Amino acid sequence: MKQIRRRQVIRTGTTVEQMVRAIADMIVTGVMHPGERLDELSLAVRFDVSRTPVREALRELGAMGLVDREPNRSAVVANVTEAYLHSMFEAMSELEAICARLAAERMTVDERHALELEHRASARLVHANAQEDYAAHNTEFHTRLYRGAHNDHIYEMVTQTRARLAPFRRAQFRLPGRLAKSYDEHDVIVTAIMRGDAAAASQAAFSHVAIVSDASIVFASDKAE
Amino acid sequence: MKQIRRRQVIRTGTTVEQMVRAIADMIVTGVMHPGERLDELSLAVRFDVSRTPVREALRELGAMGLVDREPNRSAVVANVTEAYLHSMFEAMSELEAICARLAAERMTVDERHALELEHRASARLVHANAQEDYAAHNTEFHTRLYRGAHNDHIYEMVTQTRARLAPFRRAQFRLPGRLAKSYDEHDVIVTAIMRGDAAAASQAAFSHVAIVSDASIVFASDKAE
DNA sequence: AGATTGCAATCTGCATACAGTTTACGCGCT
């Protein structure tokens, strides 16, 4: 067959960009599990493209740390060691603490307001024990925090780290009572930021992420190979 | 010509890895300047490979942030905005502060000893005003600090950030008296780490990098397009 | 002369072909 075809599933950007998004999504959302093989030909057939864009996408995903690649072997969904996982969680705490500190100092009035609203709105989800929805809120909340630091490079690093951690902390809100605790922790952060207390915001954000890390590592070890 | 050739310049690893290293080196060492075009065919001819590995290398370099790519345009050596450059320097200060703090807490006796030796040895270079050699020492010194934090992911982030900054701070040690100042600043860091004073080490490292940033941004603006 | 449009050269994006490597299976040997 000649190249008169065009993908149908995804739309915008170049073929490779689409592949990167599609594959990253499968990894981050847990459709594919750490250690699973990413066969070039299968992916090419699946998305109806040739192996060339698939290869370039896999290389980019490798650079992002979402997949592991070795010469003459299939790429596999990144399966980090316990030690490296720990180092990523620790880094996440540190980055989050920085963001909270900078956010407390730099957020505009509008940003502070939006953060507070977002946080307040989530109270309802806690009472309803709506884990899925709370997870979405949680992502949004932290994203606002990262943006609030007004530092693009830090934003990039923290976002990338979060993406790499995603496969390992899917189940964090399933721990009983975790939703309410998370809300309370967010509350401390928000309060500190609202009154511009950088040190308190930083400290609160650090502990919050450290707690999440502990919860997640418990689950991560379940599916370790 | 058929594919009976083999590259000669570089040795280890796959073709793409070699290309990545070679191109990254040209960028980081300043052989190529920000904004300069990276034409696929020229690179392919230059390194005696086809365009395929060149393309993959460029994609990886793009993911690293060393080159900018846009669809249907040549890759160019990354030329970051003043704002983004500033955010990278700020991030570098923060990361370095974290590393210094963790290093003060976690470095083994051997690591502390090696750091101190490395630092002491550089005094000679300051007196001789050996800028090239001092730059090499400086890199080594900071690398020891990063490693001393005993956190692989933070090490990865700080190393990658440093590589992206490299093209913009080449001339930092040419400022008169900068060598001696740098040595003194290192001294404060080393002293704090040796006595395990995490807060002091962190503070000293933060200021040190902030000063380097200021010096570098002066030079960076010289060659901005 | 200056602006504009059309064309040709150049370059990137993707597909495909081919070469080299790894893996898996089956056959023969002990």
Added chain:
DNA sequence: AGCGCGTAAACTGTATGCAGATTGCAATCT
């Protein structure tokens, strides 16, 4: 039966070809 060993299948690595996009230039018109 178990163990090598060789071969084929499956897959990755690289080269090359073709199509589409971009750019520079030149001829033409105002």
